[in-house]
Amino acid sequence: MNCDDVTKRLAEGAPLDAAAQAHAAECPACQLLLQPVEDVETLNEERLAAIRDRVVTASKPVKPLPSDPALIALLTTALLAFTFLVAHMVKMRALEALAPVQMVIYFSLILGCAIAGAIIVVGEMIPGSRLRSGGRMWMVASAVILPLTCIIIFRSYSTIHFVSRGIPCFELGSVSALGAGVLLSLFLRKGFLGFRKSAARAAGFLAALAGVAVLALHCPYLSVTHIVTWHFGVLLAGWLVGDLIGRRLEPR
Amino acid sequence: MSRPLRLDVDRLQLLMTRYQGGDGEAAAELVNTLSPQMFQFFLAQVRSRSDAEDLLQDLWLRIHNARPTYRPGEPLLPWVYTIAHRVRIDAYRRGRRVTQHEFKDESAMAFAAASSKQPEPENNVSELLNGLPESQREVLLLMKVSGLTLEETARATGSTVGAVKQKAHRAYEKLRKLLVAN
Numbered sequence: 001m002n003c004d005d006v007t008k009r010l011a012e013g014a015p016l017d018a019a020a021q022a023h024a025a026e027c028p029a030c031q032l033l034l035q036p037v038e039d040v041e042t043l044n045e046e047r048l049a050a051i052r053d054r055v056v057t058a059s060k061p062v063k064p065l066p067s068d069p070a071l072i073a074l075l076t077t078a079l080l081a082f083t084f085l086v087a088h089m090v091k092m093r094a095l096e097a098l099a100p101v102q103m104v105i106y107f108s109l110i111l112g113c114a115i116a117g118a119i120i121v122v123g124e125m126i127p128g129s130r131l132r133s134g135g136r137m138w139m140v141a142s143a144v145i146l147p148l149t150c151i152i153i154f155r156s157y158s159t160i161h162f163v164s165r166g167i168p169c170f171e172l173g174s175v176s177a178l179g180a181g182v183l184l185s186l187f188l189r190k191g192f193l194g195f196r197k198s199a200a201r202a203a204g205f206l207a208a209l210a211g212v213a214v215l216a217l218h219c220p221y222l223s224v225t226h227i228v229t230w231h232f233g234v235l236l237a238g239w240l241v242g243d244l245i246g247r248r249l250e251p252r
Numbered sequence: 253m254s255r256p257l258r259l260d261v262d263r264l265q266l267l268m269t270r271y272q273g274g275d276g277e278a279a280a281e282l283v284n285t286l287s288p289q290m291f292q293f294f295l296a297q298v299r300s301r302s303d304a305e306d307l308l309q310d311l312w313l314r315i316h317n318a319r320p321t322y323r324p325g326e327p328l329l330p331w332v333y334t335i336a337h338r339v340r341i342d343a344y345r346r347g348r349r350v351t352q353h354e355f356k357d358e359s360a361m362a363f364a365a366a367s368s369k370q371p372e373p374e375n376n377v378s379e380l381l382n383g384l385p386e387s388q389r390e391v392l393l394l395m396k397v398s399g400l401t402l403e404e405t406a407r408a409t410g411s412t413v414g415a416v417k418q419k420a421h422r423a424y425e426k427l428r429k430l431l432v433a434n
Contacts, residue, residue, distance in 0.1 A: 128330030
C-alpha cells in the first residue's frame with residue numbers, strides 16, 4: 001500500500017481498508033488528505049434570517065410532479081396523439097404503400113426511439129435525476145439506427161423528383177417538429193432545467209422524431225435516399241434548433 | 253468555531269416533504285440546516301463572502317420555485333446540488349461578462365498586487381482546495397465536504413461516474429503535490 005493506492009481509494013469514494021489506514025497513519029501527506037474540510041466561515045445570521053423569512057413567507061403547499069414512469073407515459077402519449085392528429089390531417093398515405101413487416105419494424109423502431117427520448121427529457125426536468133445520463137448516446141444511436149434500418153427494409157434507391165418530392169416532406173416534418181417542440185416546451189416548463197443546453201438538444205431531437213413519425217405515416221415514397229435525406233434531415237434540423245435554443249437560454 | 257458539515261439526509265428529506273406541503277416550520281429548519289453547507293460550497297468557489305451569500309439567496313429562490321420537482325423519498329442532496337451547480341454556472345457566466353469589460357483596467361493592477369505578495373505556506377486542505385481548477389474543486393467539495401457518493405456527484409454535476417472519478421483522482425493528486433510542496 002502506498003500514497004497512490006490511498007489517492008485511488010479516495011477518488012473512488014471507497015472506504016480505506018486496514019492496510020490503507022496503516023499507511024495513512026505513517027504518511028503525513030495522506031493524513032492531511034484525509035483531514036475533514038471544516039466550515040471555517042460562518043454564515044451571516046442576518047442574511048440567513050432574511051432568506052429564511054422569505055422562504056417561510058412564500059411557503060405554500062405544492063403538489064410534487066408525478067413519478068418518472070407516469071411522466072414518461074404522459075409525454076409519450078401526448079406526442080403520439082399529436083403525431084396521429086397531424087398525420088390524420090395530412091392523410092396517412094404511407095400506410096397503403098408499406099408492407100406489414102416494414103410497418104411493424106419501422107414504426108416500432110420510431111416508437112422505441114421516442115420512448116427513450118421521453119425518458120431522457122423527463123430526466124432533464126428533474127434535478128439530480130439519473131435518467132438524463134445517456135442523452136448523447138440516445139441521439140447518436142437514433143440517428144444511426146433509423147437510417148440503417150431504412151437501408152435494410154426498403155429496397156428502392158430511386159432519385160426521381162428527388163428535390164421536388166423532398167422539400168415538401170422536409171417542410172411538413174419541420175412544421176410538425178415545431179408543433180411538437182411547442183408541446184414539449186410547455187411540458188418542460190413544469191420542471192427545473194439544471195442543464196439547459198442538453199435539455200434543449202434532447203427536446204429538439206425528440207420533437208424532430210415526432211416530425212419523422214408524421215412523415216413515416218404520411219409519405220408514400222419509400223426510397224432510401226428520399227427518407228434518409230429528407231425525413232431524417234428533420235432530425236438534424238431539430239438537434240440544431242435545440243442546440244441554438246439551448247445556447248440562447250444560457251446567460252451570456 | 254468550526255463544525256462538521258455532514259447532514260442527516262433522512263431528516264432533510266422529511267423536512268423537504270413537509271416544506272412541499274406548505275409547512276413553514278419545516279421550511280425554516282431546512283433553510284437553517286442546509287444553508288451553512290451550501291454557503292461553504294459557494295464560498296469555496298467564489299472566494300467572496302458577499303458573492304457566496306448572494307448565490308445562497310439565489311439558490312433558495314430557485315429551490316422554492318423548483319420544489320414540485322422533488323419527489324418524496326428521493327435523495328435530497330443531489331437534487332439541491334444540481335440546482336446549486338446551475339446557480340454557480342449562471343453566476344460565473346454573468347461574472348465573466350462583467351469581468352471582460354473590466355479586465356483591461358484591472359488586470360495590470362491585480363497582477364502587480366499578486367506579484368508583490370509572498371505566498372504563505374498552506375497546510376490546510378480547505379485552503380489548498382483554492383489551488384484546484386474549478387471543476388475539480390467542485391467534485392472534491394461534493395464528495396469530501398457534502399459526503400455525496402460518486403453517482404450522486406455525477407448526477408449533481410451532469411457528468412458521468414467515470415468522469416467524476418477521474419476529476420477526483422486528479423484533484424487528490426494535485427492536492428498531494430501542493431501538500432508536499434508546502
